[in-house]
Amino acid sequence: MKNLMVFLEKYVEPLAKKFEQQRHIASIKNGMISLITVLLVGSFSTIFVSIGKLIPITGVQKFFTQNEALFNIPFNYTFGLLSVFCALAISYRHSQRLEVPVFHGMAAGLLSTLVLDTKIGANGKFITEFLDSRGLFLAIFASLVAVEIYAYCLRHNVTLHFKGLPSMIADTFAAVIPILISMILMIVITTIVGQFTGGKILPEAFTTSLAPFFNSIDTPWVVFIIALFNSLLWFLGLNGYAIMIGFVLPVMTSNLAENMAAYQAGKPIPHIFVTTFWDFFCANTGDGLTLAIVILALMSTSKELKAIGKACLVPSLFGISEPAIFGLPIAYNPYLFIPFVFGTPILATLQWFVFHLGWVRPPIAHVGGVPAYVGSYLSTMDPRAVILAIVVTILAVLMHYPFFKMFEKSVKEQEAKEVSAEEVQRQKEQDALEVDF
């Protein structure tokens, strides 16, 4: 066990660092996190209408059914224009990261995205239908490329510059050539694609060719591997979710948009692997199904564990696992290694199958800031989802039980022992401050 810890610390931790510091992945991650606001606004209307239709009064139901188009406006202007918001968010974050003037970076990213994701029809009208989730990946690509080109041009002086201008106006002129270059590049790409596909633009051509890629991610194997990495990283005391989402959040977001559109059209729900599948099922009550461990801590005969359990309960109900990960701790806790790192992904995969078999409707909306279980219901609008989430928590408690008991025994033995010299030194320094708390 000790060798394993050393191995993980030596090889997995630096790898996580590398991923995190890779500037494109970092910008995608930060941009997609900003985009969640837009997802929440768009999901609100869908949930609102769904709940309205549930009210068993004929007049109320009729009102919601008749005015559905009106209530769906927030959905249409958010999810229907997802690529635009994505381009803004990612070019904003990437401009910040590369330390170039943010507005011009955003303009470059948005323009490049629009060139790839829209076209001008025969009658001179804009065709903007692909600015929804279908244009999302191109929006990410175009924004990163455009900001990179902009930053490259600024650093190598491929710009218009006139002497003696105030810096704000100089920035404006300096942005002209880089933005033109990235736009021309996108025009070349979109023209070539059009030549080969009979006038189609990239998202149009991609919807069929990218489908196998998306479906290959939405499989039990991939869910297992993602959940495994996630809990392994958390076990090392690193925010696994933060490291994984640079890769999976774009896919999850795009899948969510398709699920929502299918739900509104009354069609079968196409995907399982969406944002809220993670938030309220795989990582319900916090990454690693933390509530299960918190419940065991609350029932523990050790005073220390019980106190920590109390402190962790409310955060865990809101999906925040950090207090339990560091307080109990779960991180670097050899007793909990097996259930936490291997058990959690098994339960995640199990839930994938429950959705796949159609026992519960897969998530169709994004919700946040609501407690666990409530979120399970709101994100699926299916009461069976709550039962699923509760059953998974019970399974997680059972899974952790024997390992937790071993851990508990060691804590009780520790309680009898003394504190480390380092801790004593720190306590001394803190006491020397002579503050009144």
Next chain:
Amino acid sequence: MIKGYNATHLNLLLVCNMGISTGLIVQKMADIRDQSKTLSDMEVKIEAHPSGEIQEFINDFDVVLVGPQIKYQLSELKKVAAEFEKPIAVIDAKDYGTGNAASILKDAMLVAIKNQ
């Protein structure tokens, strides 16, 4: 006033992934600050923000405290902190997990004193 600390302000910026889990700690720290006599004659602003936005906020603060779950970002965050000449430290994992806000505040003071 804090013994051994010369400035009249001790503004603390806590960063984590989304600013949510540190937000819980900030609340507890703020409660202690409001009741403390030692800190009553000082400006002590305590805020939590996502680590991705550190550059937007760091200038208004005296010490940066990093949530232990993102300590893998420390080298990156250290660069930003060095640029703005602000001290930076990772919050003790045990204190963080158990919500021991008093201990976190004291550690922050020690960091500030060492770096003045």
